[in-house]
Amino acid sequence: MKEELFVSGRNIPNIDPFLNIWHWQIPVYLFLGGLAAGILFFAALFTIMGKADKMEATVKKAPLIVPIALVLGLFALFLDLKHQLFFWRLYTTVRIESPMSWGAWVLLVITPLSFVWVASYAKELKPGWNWKWALLDKIEAFVIEKRLWLAWIIIVLSVILGIYTGILLSAFNARPLWNTSILGPLFLVSGMSTGAAVIMLMSRSAEEKKLMGGIDLLLIVIELFFITHMIMGFQAGSETQIASAQLFLGGPFTVPFWVFVVILGLIFPAILEVMERLGIHMPVIVPAGLVIIGGFIFRFIMVEAGQITRYLY
């Protein structure tokens, strides 16, 4: 028997014993993608509900951030690629069973649509805006006429985009912390919550702020519920999943996760939002800022922690 082969069999730098290939680019993208999905979801939702004029920040102003967030996020993903010049190969195939394929195609559609959405409100946001070419004016008129259709397409794609940021991780069956189907909904809700927080920050209308605050509060409660279930699921799972839950229950990620994500990023802003609803004046930047920072840290922790969980011991 050639034992030396067994020894060399586990010599896989950056993959075994720990995955060490995803750095800041991935959580930055997951955060920006989730944020963009959240904002687009609310923009489309309130357009479909016919409240575009009442929810000005949601439908018209906050979507300005979306194209920027998506372009920066995609650039971060691009930086992460080993063979950057081959990224186009994602677009030579459609694989229904591959989250990467879903994400690549959804992004290819939703990114230009987000530009179109913002452009269609250019004249309302900046009076005196001139498209220079008659063709662009015609396209604008067409988009404005068909805005409801656009909203329906965007609302569906934004949910796929939001879920995809979680499924990108959960499709990794070799990493027990990520390999849970609750990660998709959890990342979707977290992205929607950060999106609602950004809208609250940009809104000038007390009514809109109050409504988005209420929605954000609900999303925070759902997120806490999902986090609890994720950990309960791990605890009831295989030995490797119990070990991955231990990273948050006494292990090295305990303090950052519970202090910065759960307490300061979810529970504390939720209490502040409840206080606001009870009529106690609250500067919106504090709960909204904490939700955004908490969501950002959450993605870093999940990407970092997931990489050190494994099946082989």
Added chain:
Amino acid sequence: MKRDGTFYINPYLGGIMLGLVLFATYYITGRGLGASGAVKSTVVTTVHAVAPEHAHQSGYYSQFLSDTTSPMNNWLVFEILGVLAGAFFSGALWGRLKIKNEHSPKISGKTRLISALIGGALFGFGSQLARGCTSGAALSGMAVLSSSGIITMMAIFGSAYLFSWIFKRLWI
């Protein structure tokens, strides 16, 4: 109780409540409260990030640096996060969440900020010489009848009487 920012709790009651907080801290964590330790950890981490060589060579900074854990991984840092959160709650509840610079009418806001900065720097320096501030050395120390705690408390309040008289123009 009005919520316009004018309501303050009775100082004696506040003192008793602070004592109970200290008591609870000893009971739950097995150690006293602190404040300057969190600032110290932040300073050490910042110096280490900006000038790592200097931090390792310095006799003062190097004692808080380790290869395995960050100086920020210190319970006092998290305690201070809690203090900030609690203070924010209290400010929101009693209508005091406003950014303002309170100062004596005799001095300008700028003088107030500069003197606060100088005073704060001296207090930070002193707290490191004394290995603790009003919370960590004086309050927590006195609670366990430590003689250093009693000396610190006497020194802090004794010198405060003296210096407040000398600098009374800054605050009356």
